[in-house]
Amino acid sequence: MVLVFLPPLFIFLFSFLNVNRRLIALLSITIVIPAIYLFFHPFVNEYFLVDKLNTFILLISSVVGVGVSLSMIDLPNRIYLSEKAIKRFYRFFGIFWLGLIISILSNNMGLFWIGLEFATLSTVYMIKVKDSIMAHKEAWRYLTIGAVAISLVLFGIILMYASAKNVLGEEAMNFTTLLENSKAINAFLFEIGFTIAISGFFIKMGFFPMNLWLADIERAGIYPVAAFFSGILESAIMLGFFRLTQIQMHINYSHLITFIYVYAIFTLFIVSFLIYRSKDFVTTFALSGIEHMVLITLFWVSGGHFAALLHLASHAFLKPPLFLSSALLEEKGKYRFKGALRGYENKAIPLLISLLLLGIISLPPSPMFFSEIYGFKSILAIVTNTQYFFLMIFTVIVILLLLSIIFYKFITIYQEALYEEKNQNRVVYKSEIMMLILFVFSLITLLLPQVFHYIQGIIQ
Amino acid sequence: MIDILIGFFIATLISELFTTRLYRLYGWYAFNSLCLGFIALFIGFKVSDSAMIINGILTIIIKFLFIPFVLKSITVKFNIPRNIVPNLKIYYSTIIVPIILVFTYYLVNPILHNIAYNANYVALSISSLFLSLLLIIEHKNVAPKIIGFLSIENSLFLLAISATKGMPMLVELGIFVDVLMFIVIVNILFKYQGDY
Incomplete structure (x- = not known):
């Protein structure tokens, strides 16, 4: 397991030397080997846990890490980044990745929090890499709000720990022990802690009332930062959400459903209109990321574990390449949709980006199409089993209406990008093509029946 | 003695x-941390x-000696304004606190019935959490916001x-490392604020 920590650690160390971006990209690829090794060697101890759920998320985040490293090779050709800034970016990228691997593999809630905090703090500087007043302001904003969000998570963890310390001792800090002894926990205290911790997670993912916070930060930072947020950070936070909700499901399922549905629908309501009004690619993708996180939480708490995991994986393979492709789409600082998909010398590029753009709104054969079908199936299963039948039906209709607004906006963007205005001689670098191929290949892999079968077996 | 320190x-x-x-x-943050350190020492000796x-x-x-010293040197180095007037008028704060x-206390009353030991301390620590949040909210300047986070x-x-009578040792140490990293990031943000 130690091997999985080495690539980010080496990236951190190499950043102090003369940075060779190709070498770092190669180094990041090596993470796939230990990530696959962990698939076949599960284990659990006091601090770490390697099971089907987190190895799956580790592999997804590893692929995203590799993709981002590839895109970094030629990013300085697109936006101005000084050599010093690139070095510092890699330094904090190493810490960020290391922190999130710790979070993903941790069995201990405290260790999970420490990894998340490391990632949060290192992101602050990664936002600042771009030399602009806006990036500087947003870095400070992220530091303040991110720190408050992460403090809420710690507050919740302390209360959850206190709820079981009497019975379980220091083992009360472990996800597995809490799950196995969920009946012995002080339910009231756990639920309070759970609510506070989940609110912290939601703030970090840009849920209500912090919807524009994340979008502004992703707009202000360089493209790889937004890709990290959507592909790695959100996956790690989601894993924490999955682990805690598994325990809460045993304690009080109806409280969980009510809390998550109300929170999620408020968020979706606001996000859908914000997407409708958005005027540039990065902001639209950032807000759409919140929408997908909402759907994952809804699918998961409704019992659609397969749908939630498939949606998480699809989102992690669709959104980072879209953010990274924004460097092409917004060439020379043109933050507009019109003509963004025109004028490329390599005709495969607009095709690949179009596939990703349409895939994110779940058009078949995107894996998201299947995850949404299965997800809504699980939501409807809840509807038929509840005493609040009409309320739930109304809720589902509202969700579908809000999703249709987002669908309409994305189709409009696609049409404007493909059919309006002319552009000429747009250069595409090899590393960008490799990055796009990597993500498209990963998406195709997700569609294999064996992969479907594997994901179905993650949560029995 | 612990009661006095918490006071x-x-x-x-x-x-x-x-x-x-x-x-x-x-200075107040340093004293706040000193009290906290002594509370931990007293409880630690009490329960061995x-x-x-x-x-x-x-x-x-770290918190009584190192962090205030570093923050003071950052203030001098980057010439951070030392006059920090809160957005919230003092007479409003006097009512809000x-x-x-x-x-x-009333808000967390139901929680207190579920806490096995030191229930009153829990109420006070949660109210101090809210007071720290107030510190973040009431200031526009960055420096008091940093102190607000450290107070949280x-x-x-x-x-x-x-x-909980303390969290596992590894977690506590990890939190200390995180606080130190927070200070490093703050330093870096001030250092490169004129890069653009």
């Missing part, structure tokens, strides 16, 4: 809210918990030692 802990935090000078704010004693010593070294203290961290540390 001082809250008093220093309230003083932070009314301070209009930056160095004085750092070596991990908590180590945490108490680390709190005094007792309201937070009293209402937090102190409040959570107090909550951890009072509600």
Whole structure:
């Protein structure tokens, strides 16, 4: 397991030397080997846990890490980044990745929090890499709000720990022990802690009332930062959400459903209109990321574990390449949709980006199409089993209406990008093509029946 | 003795809210951390918990001595304005602070029945958490916001030692490392603020 920590650690160390971006990209690829090794060697101890759920998320985040490293090779050709800034970016990228691997593999809630905090703090500087007043302001904003969000998570963890310390001792800090002894926990205290911790997670993912916070930060930072947020950070936070909700499901399922549905629908309501009004690619993708996180939480708490995991994986393979492709789409600082998909010398590029753009709104054969079908199936299963039948039906209709607004906006963007205005001689670098191929290949892999079968077996 | 120290802990935090000078704010934060360190030491000796004693010593070294010193040198180095007038008028704060203290107690009353030990300390640590949030909200300047976050961290540390008799050693040490990294990031953000 130690091997999985080495690539980010080496990236951190190499950043102090003369940075060779190709070498770092190669180094990041090596993470796939230990990530696959962990698939076949599960284990659990006091601090770490390697099971089907987190190895799956580790592999997804590893692929995203590799993709981002590839895109970094030629990013300085697109936006101005000084050599010093690139070095510092890699330094904090190493810490960020290391922190999130710790979070993903941790069995201990405290260790999970420490990894998340490391990632949060290192992101602050990664936002600042771009030399602009806006990036500087947003870095400070992220530091303040991110720190408050992460403090809420710690507050919740302390209360959850206190709820079981009497019975379980220091083992009360472990996800597995809490799950196995969920009946012995002080339910009231756990639920309070759970609510506070989940609110912290939601703030970090840009849920209500912090919807524009994340979008502004992703707009202000360089493209790889937004890709990290959507592909790695959100996956790690989601894993924490999955682990805690598994325990809460045993304690009080109806409280969980009510809390998550109300929170999620408020968020979706606001996000859908914000997407409708958005005027540039990065902001639209950032807000759409919140929408997908909402759907994952809804699918998961409704019992659609397969749908939630498939949606998480699809989102992690669709959104980072879209953010990274924004460097092409917004060439020379043109933050507009019109003509963004025109004028490329390599005709495969607009095709690949179009596939990703349409895939994110779940058009078949995107894996998201299947995850949404299965997800809504699980939501409807809840509807038929509840005493609040009409309320739930109304809720589902509202969700579908809000999703249709987002669908309409994305189709409009696609049409404007493909059919309006002319552009000429747009250069595409090899590393960008490799990055796009990597993500498209990963998406195709997700569609294999064996992969479907594997994901179905993650949560029995 | 612990009661007195917790009283001082809250008093220093309230003083932070009314301070209009930056160095004085750092000073109150240092005293706040000193009280916290002694609380951890007293509880640690009382329950013979070596991990908590180590945490108490680390709190005094890092938060009472090291962090205020670093923050002061950052202030001098980057010429940060030392006049920090809160957005919230003092007379409003004078009303809000007792309201937070009293209402937090009633708000967390149901929780207190579920806490096995030191229930009153838990109420105070949660109210100090709200007071720290108020510190973040009431200031426009960055420096008091940083102290606000560090005070939140102190409040959570107090909550951890009072509600759970301390968290596992590794977690506590990890939190200390995180606080140090927070200070490093703050330093870097100030250092490169003129890069663009």
